[in-house]
Structure formats: structure tokens, C-alpha cells
Amino acid sequence: MHADANAASDRLTADVIADADRRYNPLGEHEIDLRGRRIGRLENLATARDQYDAYDFTGNDVVRLENLPSMPRCKTLMFGNNRIARVNGEELARATPALTTLTLTNNALRNLGDCDGLGSLKKLKMLTLCGNPVCAKENYRLYVIYKCKALKTLDFQKVRASEREEAEKTFGADDGAAQRAKTFTPGDGLEETKDETKKDAKPSGPTPEQLTALKVAIANAETLEEVSRLENALKSGVVPSDLRI
Template identity: 40%
Template sequence: FPTMRRLSTLLLSNNAIGKVAPNLAETCPNLHTIMLANNKLAHLGELLPLQALTKLRTLSLAGNPVTAAPQYRLYCIAAFPALKFLDFTRIRPPEREQAKATFPDEAALAKARERSARAAGTAAAPGAKAVMANGGGGGARRAPDAAQLTAVKAAIASAATLAEVGQLEEALAAGGGAPPPPT
């Protein structure tokens, strides 16, 4: 992307975003508000590119799995010192002091990112159904045969909306295979 110096606000809620571009601060240097609510940011390391945004004042990550990380709010307050609002809540001086005490330097922030990445890779969010990387619930699972792969590919190709793709993901995660393509 070209440099967008006049861009100050990004409203990106409800977009299934799982990563932040590493060069965001270079392409949008004057961002002061970013709304990323209800996306798929899973661990604190995915927020690292936002640290380069020195003018960031308002950030919303509500509804992302990352908000379940231990000390998420304190981490964000320490990592983004110019931040005034986090998840639609004003940051108060006592919170800043607690964040500074909890994360006094970059090494402490890096350690928190590492713990969060490990936790995001091995544990499910509270209240969520545990699903392994292969899509199963933890039991023994066979690899799909050629007919199943063909059915899944056909179902994906015929999905016309994001809702249909979501239903396919749920069906595959539940281990039921792909439902028949819609007619």
C-alpha cells in the first residue's frame, strides 16, 4: 500500500482479521484510532505491529480471543503508552502504574507475548469447545480419503456467503465432514 498520511481511523470490526500487517505504522503513520472488535486476533504477539503506532490513542480488541490472555489489559497499557482508551474504557493512572510495575521493560512484554502464544496454541478459550489443530475434539482421527476431500472442495467452491463457509467450518470441526453443497 502507499503511505496514507491523512488516515487517522480504521474501523475494522467484524472482519475475521487474524493478523496485523507488520508495516502498518509505515503505511499509516498517523493512526490514532483502531477498532478491531470481534475479529480473530488470538495472542499478544499479533498486536506487536501496533506498538510502532506512536499516536495510537484508542484501541478496541473486544470480542477477540486475545482478550482472554492473562493480564491482557495491563499488557496493552504497557505496550502502547500513548493509549487513552482500551476496549471503550478510559485508562486510569492507577492502571498505568500497575502496568508499569508488571511490565517494566521490553523483556517483560516479550515474555508475556511468548506465554500468550503458547497458551493460544494449546488451550481453548474459556467456554469454547476444545478443537485440536487437525479439527478433531482430541480423539483418534483418520485422515480424510479422496472422496471426502473431493466433497469438501466441492462444498467450499459452491459456498456463496460467509455464513455458508462458517457452517462448513463448524461441520468440519465437529468431525461430521462437509455437508452436501447447497442447491
């Protein structure tokens, strides 16, 4: 159970870290136990001096998985039963380059786009997201497998070669379209005309504001069909009539 959201979170101080229990877990990793302390923010972990292979933050109130110091020794992070809504994958990858196991059971990841950052974890082999709302999204498992290329186990189930192939088939083409859309410039491809009556005509295509709105809509889309529709709009430059700016 989470602590009351209205209660003040306890700080992760140097003293808390110094007094925490240590043990060797069943994998033989040197682990520090920081479970159930109502910690709301990751701070002061540098005082641990990268002495541990595993960090157990199960049952706290962490909202953002960020602000980690350099921990090249770290292989395992456990954040089950927190309130994490998004993962800063690039920052996490820089802080924990050897990370192979990440537990995010029962957190607040809602949309497929909230999992994108996990793709930055190039050595991630075991990932657990059970209990997050995103798990109910269409093609959730294939999407995460596509993003996390080194993944061997997702939600306690082995990633099969057939799933990897299906993930590439399902999302590979869309990913390429999205990448091309990032370089789309309003007006690109318009043929010049010598017609003097068209010299002052404005080029067609979405405005910068509409482009931003499209990218936000893609990140928050809840179905594969919606993602494809919006990415096609980005690629073609034809803005959907129902797009909210």
C-alpha cells in the first residue's frame, strides 16, 4: 500500500542511507534496503559511493525516476509500489550503464509513450511493469519489446523470438515514419511557380504549433490505430480537423 498522498514524504538523507540494511540477495548481489520509507524524491544517493549492485526502493512514494548519481556498479533497481509516471531513460542510462534488471510493478505509467525512455537502457534484460495502467493498452507487450532491444524477460515471461519479429513488423515501419516526421519542415516539396498571382501565397502544411500538438497527441495516444493516424498526419502535413492546439 502507498502512504497517504497527503502525508509528507520522508527525505532520503545521508543518515537514512548510512543506517539502511545491507545484504546479499539470492543473485549474489550486494543490495541496500530502502523499502517502505515514504521517500518521495531520489537524492543524496552519491553518499552510497556506488558500493551496491542492487537498490531496493519498493513501497515508497517516488514520482520521478531521476536525479541518480553515477552508479556504474548498479545492475538492479527495484521501484515496485511507488508512483512513477514516466522514466527519464537517457538520464537513467547515463547513471546506471550496467543496469540489467528494473522492477516498476504497480506504478503510474499510463500510455505507450511513457515507456519510450526504457529504450535507452541498452543492457536491460529483465523488466517488470505489471500493475501499471499501460499494461492494458493494445499491443503493450510488443511495443515494449520493440523499444527494449536487449530484453529477455518482460513481466516474468520470456521474450520469444517470434514476439521480437512481430514487434519489429508492427512498429518498425511506424518508427521510421515518425523519424521522418521529426525532420518535416512546413512547405517542403512545394513546387515553385512563375505565376505572379501565386508568389505571395502561403505554403500549405502544419504550423510549428500544430506540429508540436501532433507530437504531443502521438505521445498520449491510447491505441495503435490512433498512433498510426497521427503519424500519417505528420508525414503528409495534413492536420486532422479534431486536433486540439
